[in-house]
Amino acid sequence: MEVAFQNRERVPQHPLDDLQLTRLQQAIDGLNSDQLVWASGYLAALAAYQPKLKQAANESPALTLLYATQSGNARSVAEQLADRLQASGYAPRLVSAENYRPRDLSKEKLLIVVISTQGEGEPPESAYGLFSYLQGKKTSSLSDLRYAIFALGDSSYDQYCQAGKTLEQLLDAQGAKRLLDRVDADVDYQPEAENWQQQIHSAVKQHQPEEQARVIPLQRSAPVRHDRNNPYQAELLERRRITTDDALSEVHHLSLEIDPQLIQFQPGDALGLYFRNDPAMIDELLSITGLSCEAKVTLGDDEMSLSRALCERLELTQLHPSVVRAWSSLTDDHRLHALSENIEQLRKFVSDRQLIDLVSTFPADVDAQGLVKLLHHQQSRLYSIASSQHAIEDEIHLTVATLQYQSHDRNHLGGASGDLTRRIEETDRVGVYVVENPSFRLPTSPDTPMIMVGAGTGIAPYRAFLQQQESLGVHGRNWLVFGNRHFHRDFLYQTDWLNYRKSGLLERISLAFSRDNQERTYVQARLYEEGAELYHWLQEGAHLYVCGGVEMERGVYQSLLAIAQTHGGHDDASAAEYIESLRIQGRYQRDVY
């Protein structure tokens, strides 16, 4: 929607009806020109942030910015681009993929997509609808469309930026034309994004001359937003291990204090957070490289000591192929040189190594600034929020599994999980921000039945779901399906579920503890066993949620196919369609990591 008034007399062609127009004129009556200018920017910003408010169905937008994100990276790139375009007078429509109607594609002129890759080369959850539309039979020609794709990914995955690639193929197949070639961006995507935004800017200029744009932009006056670039410093209130000492996995329950005015979240959302690297590992790195912890380094605009940069700002525990390549160029080691040439082997190499393994096996001369330059910025990590803000306003609960593994003669700890479960102490602060997850939400109608499937820490969001329903005092039939290793050792939040069952909030609890007996039963097998009941719930309109590891999710999907066949009389193809239809209706929601 374009909202632009230069003066009251010369009102351009507009999409408002008479009543709306009268109201608007009343509202701006008496404003001076500065005020009018301000109001125009305000409305533009409103439009950009509230895609739902905009766009009557039959209206063709001049420029649409579509993003599909899981952890918010794609969204922030798209937002930056929107800001930039607005600053030059464009009024792009900024919209998240799940709010986008795929049918509208045929009406688009310019479409700019920022999309990340998830799973194993899959698009983010929010883009499933779009993808299945484009893969389906009902698509119409897109020959009027020009598009550009910015694909976010991580080159340590086999299917690097695959979702962007797939989308490009799908659009090409429908005859869409390229505004710009696709750009793939790795974990340190910011410089690439900067470049790309400039290119888009000039390309848009060519296709849509500025005269057409009539919005006079202003700085967004939205309240301070805590996002990945401006995390909120939350204090750790409490941490406790919630698996027994003899459990195979170490899982902790954390409670962080937040200011509810500044941090708001919904059940289903995740928390992004930054962490401190292990000081012992940093000492070892310094001693191997012979660098001083006091050495001054610059990181962007900031100057700080090397030890602080290593501790707080740089990625040390996820080793990236590009870091190995950069390190390789500092050494004469031909093994490392050969490795750097072979991406397959390189991916394998980094998969179970941290920086410390690289540096200790292949020593090299490097100065402090050189080291800082070759490393990536620390990536925030995501954790499902395990509490409801409606129930506990000023706390965020997390369920964190300690990642630890033995490889290359060394005990490794995950960066974030190591810090959260082994190092930080009560009253310490953690930089956090909320990562919205609109594709993992409680049903809008509270009496809709829910089937919540989770393995391991995948159970965390359901605690938020049920806390929310408990504190709202409304719920439907709820069924929890949980899997882990041992009933006595790692039945996460057992007493919560038992209490919810007692109070009637939970009707049914199904469990699979894989190491309690010989058969190694997992949730997917349990689901299949209880397939008749599950299918019945689905027929009653239940929403099905799945949260946890990729493997589990895949197993659950297979079980659902089998259940649809056994209990729903479907054949191979129609079973898949049935599940797809659940997904499209928002009744099959997944949060997989």
Place this chain on the structure above:
Amino acid sequence: MDIKLNPNELIKANSRYLRGTLKQSMADQASGALSADDAQISKFHGFYEQDDRDLRLTRQQQFLEPYYSFMLRARLPGGVCTPQQWLTIDTVGRDLGNGTIRLTTRQTFQYHGILKANLKPLIKRINQVMIDSIGGCGDVNRNVLCNPNPEDSSLHQEVHLWAKRISEHLLPKTRAYHEIWLDGEAVAGGETEPLYGETYLPRKFKTAIAIPPHNDVDVYTNDLGFVAITEADQLLGFNVLAGGGMGTTHEDNTTFPRLADELGFIPPEHTLAVAEAVVAVQRDFGDRISRRHARLKYTIERMGVTAFKAEVEKRAGILFETAKPVSFTSQGDRYGWVEDNRGQWHLTLYIENGRIADTPEATLMSGLREIAGIHQGDFRITPNQNLIVARVPKAQKDRIEQLARQHGLLSDHRSPTRLASIACVALPTCPQGNG
């Protein structure tokens, strides 16, 4: 004075002859516990719910319920079992319990640390070798004791048979146990419990048979006692005793220990009628308000022995004869080998606290398993929590002794104090020690 019926009475009454909601409790995977009422009913099926108190607080902070497990006590009249039965007892303990077997002062064995999911398979497997756990811990007649009498094997066999008959005669008649654990068919209705009624006894009930001059079973401390009267190896009948019991409640001086009263002599053919009558009188006259005062000894104190005896005679349709004179000269096990009058040998093994396990010091459990593999007689659990390898032919004596020594079941260095010690199983998990 508070005159409300003890809550257990209602639980029993509502249990539909000991079914309760045990099936649902067992099917619930989300908790390792039974429902509170089922935890009472389960005792009649032979097992207790326990939780490790040392872990309670920690687990609460871990959002975990207490660590529940179960102790199951078998019914094994007179403590006698065959080597084949022993092999099963051993395997089941390894597979489904915590890997140990505990011998009790009531001549039976217990498994500890059984998880809820393992209860049903465990009960099924012991039943396959004709051992059940009915009444192991409930308000009914408990395991019947019988002097193990290694010296006099033929007499032991005859008297032991009476221990079995009494035990079976006093079993509850409900099919609940078969339905729930052995997949027996559900009873359509019209079920009754002719002896016990739907509220069973007010409290546990203990029965023992002694064979003078041995009083290993401590016959005067049982609710119901039978003292075998013999003449030239022939059983003439029993002196019947009633109302013994040593338990008291700490700091409650309305509770007291009491030795049984002698009711008189009966010939063998009246044994079951008298046992049934004593149970019936306790059923009707026992205290159902205060469980502390619910044992038969308090009932007899209230009624007076004369009235009690008359009531028993009336119900059994007999008259007691004057009790025969008896004298007990020994109590306690005689360790090592003894030979009986038929030339068979019996080896009494000292088992500290009745605990049979494989430890770094001694492999008692494996040792007994090996002995059971070759033994042809029987095993007898003694009232002192020891074990007799009974009826060994002379030819096998050395082999068995060798195995016993090899696994630490037998050694020449034992201090007398250690031998005299009988400890109650006072683990943190056990609310009432040994029953």
